[in-house]
Amino acid sequence: MRSLHTLALSSALVWWLAGCSTPPAPRAPTAPPPASRLTDEMAHDIAIHALGLVGTPYRYGGNTPDSGFDCSGLIGYVYRARVSVAPPRTVAQLSGWGQPVAGEQLRTGDLVVFGKGRAPHHAGIYVGEGRFVHAPSTGGTVRLDRLNAHYWSAQTVAFRRP
Template identity: 65%
Template sequence: MRRLPGSALLLAAALLSGCASQQTSAPRAPRAALSSEQANDIAIHALGLVGTPYRYGGNTIEGGFDCSGLIGYVYRSRMGAAPPRTVAQLSDFGDPVATRELRSGDMVLFGHGRPTHAGIYVGEGRFVHAPSTGGEVRLDRLDGPYWSRQTLKVRRL
């Protein structure tokens, strides 16, 4: 097995450290909007996954989730169609929504410039997400000390 030079290892680690890939092609969401009932079902399903282990690239309950894998799993199981796999693609999926119009089931995306993290809004200022290596899917507040400092984008299917 060939060993990589130190700089190549650092580059590989940097590429794998974030939740989001930098792929740029993104399909659009289906034009049929989710009903309020479907949106609430998505939020309830996401809440049921709190405590599932984080795993980079993960998209199953058995294997764990990263942030975009969690979103794909929940939307696929409740809508029958999966959104794109990466946060970069999710940032162009569905329709943009003003933050003051957030509703359960909306995707929340974080990051300055191009988003690098995402979750599912579940109401009352809270969202479910898979935050980081060694962690697990959890419920956090948008107005919490860390998340309130992040740029927030909202997308709705």
């Protein structure tokens, strides 16, 4: 009886160890980040310039620090000033500009576009560490927000790399 019990325990141990030695399932390869016309240095300059505009008043249709900014005007101003690239003027057009980027591949200077499908409603510039600069609304100013803030984390978001 004792040998039968020992045999059963030995069999269970071998089975358990065999399960532990099974190699892990292969991970899906991570896609390389999309190509960009901007160098890392240019993308960094975009983020720094956007941060320097925090506090500028919001103005619908605005596209200069003197007149104020709306969200797409802010993006256009920063890209033209830092890298001589003229992005599209509307959020709808910005939502198709450049290449899509996965959230884990974000880098400074990428665009953050909020809204669903063909109806995006807001955009900003990613500046790193889960933060973005944007011109939010009438009566407000250009500000720095977190993607994981309650309001923004509830929005549909897409990321674009020009």
